[in-house]
Amino acid sequence: MRTVIRRRVTRMISAFLFQPPLPISPKHQYSLLPLTTTQRFLTASHSFRTLSTKSIPNMQDSASVSYLSQREAAEIDETLMGPLGFSVDQLMELAGLSVATSVAEVYKPSEYSRVLAICGPGNNGGDGLVAARHLHHFGYKPSICYPKRTSKSLYTGLVTQLESLSVPFVSLEDLPENLSEDFDVIIDAIFGFSFHGAPRPPFDAIIRRLQTLQKRPVIVSVDIPSGWHVEEGDHEGGGIKPDMLVSLTAPKLCAKSFSGPHHFLGGRFVPPSVAEKYKLELPSYPGTSMCVRIGKPPKVDISAMRVNYVSPELLEDQVESDPVLQFRKWFDEAVAAGLRETNAMALSTTNKDRKPSSRMVLLKGFDENGFVWFTNYESKKGSDLSENPFAALLFYWEDMNRQVRIEGPVERISEEESENYYHSRPRGSQIGAIVSKQSSVVPGRHVLYDEYEELTKKYSDGSVIPKPKNWGGFRLKPNLFEFWQGQPSRLHDRLQYSLQEGNPAWIIRRLAP
Numbered sequence: 001m002r003t004v005i006r007r008r009v010t011r012m013i014s015a016f017l018f019q020p021p022l023p024i025s026p027k028h029q030y031s032l033l034p035l036t037t038t039q040r041f042l043t044a045s046h047s048f049r050t051l052s053t054k055s056i057p058n059m060q061d062s063a064s065v066s067y068l069s070q071r072e073a074a075e076i077d078e079t080l081m082g083p084l085g086f087s088v089d090q091l092m093e094l095a096g097l098s099v100a101t102s103v104a105e106v107y108k109p110s111e112y113s114r115v116l117a118i119c120g121p122g123n124n125g126g127d128g129l130v131a132a133r134h135l136h137h138f139g140y141k142p143s144i145c146y147p148k149r150t151s152k153s154l155y156t157g158l159v160t161q162l163e164s165l166s167v168p169f170v171s172l173e174d175l176p177e178n179l180s181e182d183f184d185v186i187i188d189a190i191f192g193f194s195f196h197g198a199p200r201p202p203f204d205a206i207i208r209r210l211q212t213l214q215k216r217p218v219i220v221s222v223d224i225p226s227g228w229h230v231e232e233g234d235h236e237g238g239g240i241k242p243d244m245l246v247s248l249t250a251p252k253l254c255a256k257s258f259s260g261p262h263h264f265l266g267g268r269f270v271p272p273s274v275a276e277k278y279k280l281e282l283p284s285y286p287g288t289s290m291c292v293r294i295g296k297p298p299k300v301d302i303s304a305m306r307v308n309y310v311s312p313e314l315l316e317d318q319v320e321s322d323p324v325l326q327f328r329k330w331f332d333e334a335v336a337a338g339l340r341e342t343n344a345m346a347l348s349t350t351n352k353d354r355k356p357s358s359r360m361v362l363l364k365g366f367d368e369n370g371f372v373w374f375t376n377y378e379s380k381k382g383s384d385l386s387e388n389p390f391a392a393l394l395f396y397w398e399d400m401n402r403q404v405r406i407e408g409p410v411e412r413i414s415e416e417e418s419e420n421y422y423h424s425r426p427r428g429s430q431i432g433a434i435v436s437k438q439s440s441v442v443p444g445r446h447v448l449y450d451e452y453e454e455l456t457k458k459y460s461d462g463s464v465i466p467k468p469k470n471w472g473g474f475r476l477k478p479n480l481f482e483f484w485q486g487q488p489s490r491l492h493d494r495l496q497y498s499l500q501e502g503n504p505a506w507i508i509r510r511l512a513p
């Protein structure tokens with residue numbers, strides 16, 4: 001019996017795969033650009049988040065995205081739910097989750113918590129209900145306007161789930177006159193790819209209201225900006241102008257005329273067979289993310305970019321009297337929070353002309369004797385330090401709203417310590433250190449590469465790779481520390497530890513932010 005079913009399913013899938021595709025819709029090249037800093041806004045609720053699955057929407061240089069006709073979209077829908085074995089509930093759950101994660105990428109709950117999801121009668125409306133549920137769990141305060149409900153159990157279930165979370169349902173009549181005052185984000189989940197003709201009541205009136213909205217609230221359209229022709233877009237003009245469009249599965253043709261700042265793709269469920277059949281060119285989703293930015297990155301107003309830091313207070317009576325112990329505490333907390341390269345620090349030096357210079361290096365150890373890093377003694381920093389053996393170190397642990405400044409005199413560590421550390425490094429990095437006459441001009445990458453290849457061959461027998469004489473460690477012996485904890489309204493905590501001549505005890509003082 002099971003074999004018969006399996007055979008039948010196999011037949012259905014191959015029938016689908018070998019069926020000639022519909023005429024391919026025009027493809028449009030869209031460049032995919034990396035995440036902008038605006039999307040990395042730190043929020044109150046994220047102050048001490050861990051970094052594990054933080055998504056970085058799209059790190060590809062360029063790629064192209066295909067657009068679907070209305071017929072193709074419907075056909076893919078049927079295929080997914082037919083031979084490919086998906087249920088509508090599943091796809092709707094993934095679609096709604098994609099919408100919620102896209103919203104969360106751009107509109108942080110600290111600023112955009114009040115969300116109104118306006119849900120239409122079909123699956124697009126269902127996506128809106130699911131998105132609202134996820135947004136609730138992400139820390140938003142959603143409300144739902146769902147004027148034309150269906151009695152199908154999928155939908156009644158979604159309503160029950162939202163009701164159990166005390167998400168309010170608002171009737172069209174009870175919607176506030178001025179939506180801008182009550183909501184930060186409107187999710188337009190009215191019509192999706194099965195929309196046709198002109199909007200009929202009661203949705204015509206609400207779409208008209210969305211057309212005339214002022215700057216806020218922002219509008220996020222699910223799959224299709226409601227009222228737009230699925231293929232021709234806002235062909236008569238005067239349609240709604242969403243700030244964000246979350247295309248599902250693949251953008252529909254109307255998305256070509258979307259000119260808002262945020263175009264995302266969601267619906268990470270397209271099996272390769274579907275992509276092949278429809279010659280779909282889709283960007284890859286980064287990491288574990290349910291969404292990916294497509295299209296142009298938003299234009300940002302750099303002067304308006306800012307984060308309001310919210311953190312526990314840093315008080316004099318809570319810190320260690322020894323700054324090295326305090327540093328240890330913060331360093332361990334940063335490591336435990338999963339921050340990347342907790343040991344990366346900016347090193348500032350000056351030359352004999354008192355001209356400063358900064359670069360990142362990796363801290364490789366610290367204790368009461370000082371803070372150690374390794375480098376090339378003949379580099380720019382090496383030469384600066386021989387001219388002026390004083391330096392400043394700076395750590396910035398962004399996700400914890402913390403900064404640490406350390407200053408003091410610098411000296412070379414012993415040859416023995418440098419030897420030991422050098423030989424603990426990966427062999428490739430050891431060879432890299434020989435190849436790189438750090439900070440000197442190189443005619444081209446090939447020069448480095450050729451020498452690297454040659455040395456790799458030379459040491460392929462596993463023999464000891466000698467440390468270059470000019471490579472080794474520096475140790476900064478601090479005479480000043482500052483622990484900075486970001487706070488709201490720029491009233492940060494700054495605790496400075498300093499040493500007075502001839503006195504080994506650290507003096508702790510609070511500095512004005």
Ligand SMILES: NC(=O)C1=CN([C@@H]2O[C@H](COP(=O)(O)OP(=O)(O)OC[C@H]3O[C@@H](n4cnc5c(N)ncnc54)[C@H](OP(=O)(O)O)[C@@H]3O)[C@@H](O)[C@H]2O)[C@@H](O)CC1
Binds near residue numbers: 126197222248
């Ligand atoms: N695989 C995928 O791609 C996935 C797709 N998913 C989602 O499904 C969406 C498509 O869903 P869908 O087919 O239910 O259609 P959708 O547009 O929501 O609503 C149709 C309803 O609107 C009505 N209606 C139509 N025109 C009208 C008018 N002028 N004025 C008034 N009413 C009008 C129509 O009524 P009718 O005209 O038939 O009487 C019917 O009740 C898609 O866009 C995506 O969001 C995801 O959930 C999962 C994965």
Ligand SMILES: Cc1cc2nc3c(=O)[nH]c(=O)nc-3n(C[C@H](O)[C@H](O)[C@H](O)COP(=O)(O)O)c2cc1C
Binds near residue numbers: 360362363373376438
């Ligand atoms: C995160 C990070 C860590 C780095 N760590 C080191 C390091 O430990 N030692 C080093 O010599 N260069 C390191 N570099 C490279 C330096 O920033 C710099 O490019 C190089 O040392 C040359 O600097 P200089 O010309 O000012 O001497 C690092 C760069 C980054 C971005």
Ligand SMILES: Cc1ncc(COP(=O)(O)O)c(C=O)c1O
Binds near residue numbers: 426429
């Ligand atoms: C040029 C250079 N030297 C040294 C280092 C430190 O590397 P390691 O951790 O292998 O000592 C780095 C790290 O980025 C580097 O870029």
Ligand SMILES: [K+]
Binds near residue numbers: 188190225
């Ligand atoms: K929509």
